[in-house]
Amino acid sequence: MGRAVSKVAVAVAIVVIVAAVGAALYLTRPGAPEEVAKVELTGNLEQDIINVGKALQAAGISEVRYSVWSGGDPNSVMRVYGIVEAAARIMKIWGENGINVRISVDTNYYQKPDAVYQDFVSKWALNQAPDIMANGYVYIASLADEGYILDLTPYLSKYQDFLSDFYAPVLEAMKYNGKLYGIPQDTEARPIYISKEAAACAGIDLDDLAGKVKAGQFTWSDLFNMAKQAKEAGCVEWGLIHRKGSAHPDLIQFIYAFGGSLYDEDTGKLVLDKEAVYKWFTVERAFADAGLLPHDMMSWDWGKQIHPTVVNGDAFAFIGGVWHWTEWQTKAYYHDPQTGEDRGLRPEEVEAKFYYTLFPAGEPGKQPVTLSQPFAWVINSKAGYQNPDYDRLKDIYQKLAVLLVIKASDPDIIAIHSIISSHLPVTKAGAELLQDQGFVNDLPNLPTIRSDEVRNAISDIVERTANPINIEFLMNTTYMLEYTHFTPKHPQYPKLADLFADAIDKVLRGTMTPEEAVDYLVSKINADPDLKGAVEVVGEVPTGWQFPQS
Amino acid sequence: MPGMRDVEIRRRWVEVAIALAVLAFSLPVIIGYSLMILSSFSEKMVTGLDPASFQPTIQNWVLLFQGRTALFAGYRVDIWRIVLSTLTVALGISALVTLVGSLTGYAISRMKFAGRKHLMAFLILLHAFPGSVLVVGVAFIYRLFLPPYQYVHTYSFFFVILARASIEIPMATWLMKGFFDMIPWEIEWSAIVDGASRFRVWWKILLPMIKPGVAAVMLFGFLAGWMDLIYVRTFLAEPTLAVFIEHNANAEYAYLPLVAAAGTLYLLPTILFFLFAQRLIFTITVSGVKG
Numbered sequence: 001m002g003r004a005v006s007k008v009a010v011a012v013a014i015v016v017i018v019a020a021v022g023a024a025l026y027l028t029r030p031g032a033p034e035e036v037a038k039v040e041l042t043g044n045l046e047q048d049i050i051n052v053g054k055a056l057q058a059a060g061i062s063e064v065r066y067s068v069w070s071g072g073d074p075n076s077v078m079r080v081y082g083i084v085e086a087a088a089r090i091m092k093i094w095g096e097n098g099i100n101v102r103i104s105v106d107t108n109y110y111q112k113p114d115a116v117y118q119d120f121v122s123k124w125a126l127n128q129a130p131d132i133m134a135n136g137y138v139y140i141a142s143l144a145d146e147g148y149i150l151d152l153t154p155y156l157s158k159y160q161d162f163l164s165d166f167y168a169p170v171l172e173a174m175k176y177n178g179k180l181y182g183i184p185q186d187t188e189a190r191p192i193y194i195s196k197e198a199a200a201c202a203g204i205d206l207d208d209l210a211g212k213v214k215a216g217q218f219t220w221s222d223l224f225n226m227a228k229q230a231k232e233a234g235c236v237e238w239g240l241i242h243r244k245g246s247a248h249p250d251l252i253q254f255i256y257a258f259g260g261s262l263y264d265e266d267t268g269k270l271v272l273d274k275e276a277v278y279k280w281f282t283v284e285r286a287f288a289d290a291g292l293l294p295h296d297m298m299s300w301d302w303g304k305q306i307h308p309t310v311v312n313g314d315a316f317a318f319i320g321g322v323w324h325w326t327e328w329q330t331k332a333y334y335h336d337p338q339t340g341e342d343r344g345l346r347p348e349e350v351e352a353k354f355y356y357t358l359f360p361a362g363e364p365g366k367q368p369v370t371l372s373q374p375f376a377w378v379i380n381s382k383a384g385y386q387n388p389d390y391d392r393l394k395d396i397y398q399k400l401a402v403l404l405v406i407k408a409s410d411p412d413i414i415a416i417h418s419i420i421s422s423h424l425p426v427t428k429a430g431a432e433l434l435q436d437q438g439f440v441n442d443l444p445n446l447p448t449i450r451s452d453e454v455r456n457a458i459s460d461i462v463e464r465t466a467n468p469i470n471i472e473f474l475m476n477t478t479y480m481l482e483y484t485h486f487t488p489k490h491p492q493y494p495k496l497a498d499l500f501a502d503a504i505d506k507v508l509r510g511t512m513t514p515e516e517a518v519d520y521l522v523s524k525i526n527a528d529p530d531l532k533g534a535v536e537v538v539g540e541v542p543t544g545w546q547f548p549q550s
Numbered sequence: 551m552p553g554m555r556d557v558e559i560r561r562r563w564v565e566v567a568i569a570l571a572v573l574a575f576s577l578p579v580i581i582g583y584s585l586m587i588l589s590s591f592s593e594k595m596v597t598g599l600d601p602a603s604f605q606p607t608i609q610n611w612v613l614l615f616q617g618r619t620a621l622f623a624g625y626r627v628d629i630w631r632i633v634l635s636t637l638t639v640a641l642g643i644s645a646l647v648t649l650v651g652s653l654t655g656y657a658i659s660r661m662k663f664a665g666r667k668h669l670m671a672f673l674i675l676l677h678a679f680p681g682s683v684l685v686v687g688v689a690f691i692y693r694l695f696l697p698p699y700q701y702v703h704t705y706s707f708f709f710v711i712l713a714r715a716s717i718e719i720p721m722a723t724w725l726m727k728g729f730f731d732m733i734p735w736e737i738e739w740s741a742i743v744d745g746a747s748r749f750r751v752w753w754k755i756l757l758p759m760i761k762p763g764v765a766a767v768m769l770f771g772f773l774a775g776w777m778d779l780i781y782v783r784t785f786l787a788e789p790t791l792a793v794f795i796e797h798n799a800n801a802e803y804a805y806l807p808l809v810a811a812a813g814t815l816y817l818l819p820t821i822l823f824f825l826f827a828q829r830l831i832f833t834i835t836v837s838g839v840k841g
Contacts, residue, residue: 074619074625074803075622077624107625111804115797127699128706128787331803387699464622
């Protein structure tokens, strides 16, 4: 009896499961899409926002959902909150025009932008990638090649005024194969910071040093001699400190400073410029051999060694970035000798401690440089896919994603991000706002921010960073963009950068001479079929080249 | 009598020596975890034996429960939603592993069918494959059953639970088989003679007799889900605690005392497991290997 009942129960269960699966398939079957009124972008942002809103409302949509991911230091959160704020502003416009559609934005912010990129790539095919991502422009090439992101060129054809407000080199970096795939979110320069206290202690005059660097009259040999002087006078423990781990991208400034190149526009290939790389390695080796640069520099810890050494005045020079200016104010790297506590520096203390200049020319006759790695908003080619009736309304959802990014480029959003994260503004309107005293004075109240979520997230850091010293720093470093170089937008570039890091570590530790390290790079490139096909090796290791030059 | 006394003394010395050796080998692990827990209550990471580096505060825990990732600004997360996602995955895997493991364990222990021995060997072989090796294949299966866009979020939870549970099921099956093997056949036989179905015998008679085994498999399944990183990061549409820690620990600007607090929170189920399941572990050691 019991066995018979069990069999009936199993049979019923099978019938129920089959029926449920059948019903689910029937309910989710693709139907013939109904026609939806097409929305053409006109270049008038407010009008386009209204048109998209009306189209959504007419299609019976009351709520749309987007997701945005980004990453970086804790001060750069406007890379996701910019879209949240843009959504709030678009909803305000809709509300004023009788459009009752709500936008909700899911955010995700990692501390490592490369992890965001990896997750975007791995989750794209799983239909879990975000609609919008802010990340390094270097990823545009691989994302565009795979068809993961939208070509924005047709969407922005009527937005020439909007595009022309971006600094031209930064906007150019967003293009790949002649098409625009990203909208600039921020950019940066990588100054050399010099300890004013160490210079004063060693009797070194820093007056107009930045001008001499700009004119190419002050080279890395001069910096070496200064650092040596400061160390020999007992003013500092180290003459030079730089990043650890990856050589990407601070140290490759050396290649440009020695007139080298990393990318051949004509062939579309990466370049290993043996002469420039050899000179870079020779400079680092000379610093290390003179006891000015730690042999284990590439293994130092950022929080425990690199930043504390720099902010506590134990290094004469530091190859840093503009964002460090506020990072030193918001993180407790400084050990206050008066109170014994570890704390962030005050703006006036950062100003009193650090002189900043372009990355000097490698040798006489060469140019000073800096390096930028702009962040770009990119839009998923399936943007809006989380929303109802996607197949029918795909075009409208994608256009709304584009409008969200355009709105997130409002001058005040760019200016606020620049101030709190110490990145350089990407638009002229954003840069002008930084000089607007009224805007700066009102900033702690965040009068232009509509979203409470954004206000709550950034109010404390705005209070901490929005002051004349930081804004003056941004204004004083913006000129560096005229000297900027970019890392190549080549899918194989990250691999080459890792090889550079490996080689420089061997040079600093003394396990390879600079020449051996160059040969090592060539052999590593030849051993990897992908790299071998992607990199052309040019030039020769110079004979008899000396550093420092007298 | 003096002879016995010598033996007792010798045994005590041996026991003391073994205890000291175990302590010596465990010390690095104990110190590591202790430093992490101390760091979660300190303004700076306590990474050495310098007492000055311990600066007591509960700020890290306050920040963690506020969902903050840095002292200033920083991204705000809903930490309770993350804990809920982690629990959903862990409990789902635990339930599935226990259900399937105890059913298959029963079948292999009690039923004769063609290919039984091969199946047992195959299960061990499956257990030998680390989950990371299977990720590409598992991603292919994910794509095969990909639902319409609006169901992807829910699907990702079901999928991760199924995929991760399937890695744990071979071991659970073997464990449960060992427990079923310990029960004399006569008990089951008398129930069947009384008219009970095999399913009823399994549910009403055998499972209550091997509660410790069921509990152990349940706990192992829970911990497998709780600690998983690869599958949840790859396939789940929501972050779990493991993913949250990974994203906040390994960056130049990471605020590590807060990460230590998250790590301590992440450790709690393991500590609770250790406190409540010691006896179960010993039972498994005795019974689980019985073929």
